[in-house]
Amino acid sequence: MYVESVVRWGAWSILLYFGLVVSAGGCPPRCVCQPEAKVICSGKHLNSVPEGFSSNVRCLDISHNKIKTVGRRQFSGLLQLQELDLSDNIISMIEVEAFQGLQNLRMLRIKNNRLKIIPVGVFSGLFSLRFLDLSQNEILVFLDYTFKEMVNLQTLEAGENDLVFISQRAFFGLQNLQELNLDRSNLTFIPTEALSQLQSLTCLRILRLTISTLPNNAFRRLHRLRSLLIANWPALDTIASSSLIGLNLTSLVISSCNLSVVPYSALRHLVYLRFLDLSYNPITVIQGNLLGDLLRLQELHLAGGSLLRIEPGAFRGLAYFRLLNVTSNQLTTLEESVFHSVGNLQVLRLDGNPLACDCRLLWVVRRRVRLNFEGHQPTCSSPDAVRQREFRDFSDKDLPTLFTCRPPHIMDRRSQEARVEEGTTVLFSCKADGDPFPFITWISSHKNVVSPTGRIRVLPNGTLEVRFAQVQDSGTYQCLAGNAAGNDSLAVKLYVKGLPHNRTISFFSEEGWVEPSNTQAVNSSAQMAKPYPFDAKTLIIATTMGFLSFLSSVAICFVFMFLWSQSKGQIKHTATIDFVPRSSMSGGGDGGDGGRFTMKLI
Template identity: 90%
Template sequence: MFVESVVRWGLWSILLQFGLGVSAGGCTPRCLCRPEAKEVICSGKHLNSVPEALSSDARRLDLSRNRIKTVGRRQFSGLVKLQELDLSDNIISMIEVEAFLGLQNLRTLRIKNNRLKIIPVGVFSGLSSLNFLDLSQNEILVFLDYTFKEMVNLQTLEAGENDLVFISQRAFFGLQNLQELNLDRSNLTSIPTEALSQLQSLTRLRMLRLTISTLPNNAFRKLQHLRSLLITNWPALDTIAGNSLIGLNLTSLVISSCNLSAVPYSALRHLVYLRFLDLSYNPITVIQGNLLGDLLRLQELHLAGGSLLRIEPGAFRGLAYFRMLNVTSNQLTTLEESAFHSVGNLQVLRLDGNPLACDCRLLWVFRRRVRLNFDGHQPTCSSPDTVRQREFKDFLEKELPRVFTCRPARIMHRRPQEERVEEGTTVLFSCKADGDPSPSITWISSHKNVISPAGRIRVLPNGTLEVRFAQVQDSGTYQCLASNAAGNDTLTVSLYVKGLPRNRNMSLFTEEGLVEPSNTQAANSSAQMAKPYPFDAKTLIIATTMGFLSFLSSVAICFVFMFFWSQSKGQIKHTATIDFVPRSSMGGGGGDGGDGGRFTMKLI
């Protein structure tokens, strides 16, 4: 008896060692069973198919990292208690319809990193309790209508890193409780708006590494529960329509590593619940003033690794909860306190990686450098030369009044400028200023309007005011305002434009400029060219019709005369002489001294 037991134990050990098809306690050979956890682990066992005789009590089955090619119909029908199934990292290219039928308690299904190209409708039948589905890293080309229709409790769908070129409009039909969708590294060329509109419970949408160039209007319509939208690594994305995000109640928005050249203010203005905004790694050059005020709840703005040259005063005005600004690795030389609603709310500031000019404009940062969190990255001065490469933390309090100074703006050459010119003359008014930092030049018209760099009256890049082809209405005073962080200076100039007399040869003002005729003939020619054509189309049509009718009447009279002439009784006449009196060329009637005309008509 003892010998028999020893032999039986030895045979059992050999069978286990070579993986023969014998099981003990319901555990499949080659697999590791954990009865206490109700797990069957068959990962990395070089299996070519799903093993049979699996324990019906198993709650977790791991078949990852094998060589399984096909999953047949009702392959797991006996595992009624199974809650988690992992088929990742196989070479599965075919899953038959109803392959998972009977797994009514399954919560998690992973089919990641296989060779699926298409998922037939009905593959996921019976998975009404599934919460998590991972289809990423396959070769799926299209999601067909009703692919997921029975998965009413699915909450997370990982569908990234496929070859998706199209998502059918009703592909997501039935996913009424889906909360998170990830579509990364696909070949989609446009936003699948109609398909996404089926996901009315979606709270998080992630779309990475796509080739889409435009976010159109209403791109995410009907997603009123969406809270987080992540768009990153779209190198072609350069256009975001003004109503592309309308209807969304986002709290977090990331549009990074794209090709945006400006902050999409129009698209953002609807997002009154937004708290986190990341526009990093876009070629954005400026954050304009007073355009983010609608984002009432915004707390964090990240714009790292961009091309920022300036942040204008009032850029964050109205943002009472704003506490973090990250503009590391840009081209900023300064950041003025006037950009913020209240610097007292600011907690974290990332300014490192910028060519900062350490002058009076940054003094507010130095005075708060102990309480302000730089997130472990101290800003460094790039200028002036006396403090180059010094970190903010290295400055002593007593140095600040001496080092961080500015020189107020001052207008040079303040000579009186008054121009009295005739209409059509081009006038230039100079305004040069110096200061530290370099002052900006602004011109204000006599109507208190700021003059732009474009138009007939414009400000040139060097600060000069140009009035091209001056008109009488341009007369008045103009004010030059030179300003920097340390102060302002102003200069007033005068322009008087005299109108041209009416009895002179008037010059013509065109879009190309003022045209002055060289002589009377040229002036008359220009006036004639400017005069509208005296006849309209209706008059020409009536005149033509009347002339044509007169011609037909004359021809008809001739034919009638010929008819009656040919019908004369007994008299055959082969010729007829017709006398006529022509109308005077000057409009007068025929007189006694007028000679009539005569022609002969021969009848054949």
């Protein structure tokens, strides 16, 4: 009796459903009408949009057909439609107001078609749309006001098109857009002005571009942006210091680019950043004490790069730091001093690096049970005694004998004291041995660390060079050789006498102090003995040139005087001068007899 009732009720339900469908309009040929007002016309070899849909259809799938054109008001009457899928057709034209009347449409997919341009007005009437997928088309340009009526759109997928230009007001009206994907295009610059229209954007993905520089203010006005993904830009090697200014990011990915250094200046103001991924860039070093402004940073991924070292203090000040992923790099070690607190570290990916298992990695091995290696155990590459052994293979009793270091030792400890005259260049050597190989640091007489550049510098082999020594350089210099096992030091002294014009070079080697040869000294003395800065030939040439210049000036003056005299008309060529000679015996009064003479004028 119960079974009969169930069957009867099921039959009435089916009849009622089909009755409603028929009364509402029916199901188009070659389409499948499912419960909950869902119509499937996918993969039916349709050449045009079918007709005869029920007015209560909510989900319509016309994907994987051969539709070429979507006409004006093609879907009028489908007032309840919420989802429309036109993907994987060969649509090359969508007429203006094609979707007019779909006032309840929330999701529209036009993925993988042949659209080259979208006329303004195509999306007219789609006030309720939340999701739009235009990816994998051939769209060349987004024109002004293309999306202006889509005030409730939240996600726009526009990747894998042939975009060469995005007009400044293309995104005008997308006041609620939260996610934008611009994967793979032919853009040659960041569409900064267009992006600035997206005041509510929280997630931006820009992939596979050929831009080489991220300019200053590239993403201005995007104050709500929280996630920025830049990936697969093989030419990107420069990130301007103010390129990310104004952003309050919590997640930043700049991967598979051509960055050779961590963009410290561009990152400095991102105080809310929690996730940073710089993987697959040829970055060789993470420098110390330059990431401290990223107070909330929790994760750093730098996998597949060219990392050679992470300097002590690299993550100092990062109290919330819990995950470091540096897999597949060229690291030989990772010292405990790199971190603010190793107690906060939860996940560590060190696999794929040529690790030297010595005392520097002892802190990692001791935490091998508590640390999460995500299923990828670090493996020793050296020394030979532990080669190819994974960290989990070591027992606690093995650690003190296997993970060891040899403190540094300065090999030549002979006294080095230089007394030189001002202007001399002096070299102090400092060679050390140890395991791992010690790092050489010089402390100046003024208690400052000597840098590799400048007049006083440290050479690559650890030698201290004082070029053109000055009196104020006098004092004691200290060589420090250090590694993870300890330090060794050696002091040298320099005395500089204030005598000018001396340019000799002396240095300390394994054989002692080396002075310049006698030949060099004689040549230097001969050069300084020259009384004149010019030789005789130079003086003769200079005198001749000056004399010729003087004659030329005199000739020009005579020519001007001649031309001036000719312009004055008839001129007397003689002049008669009367004179009275002054008496030589008196200071005044009358003189003697007068005289006259005539002078010829030229």
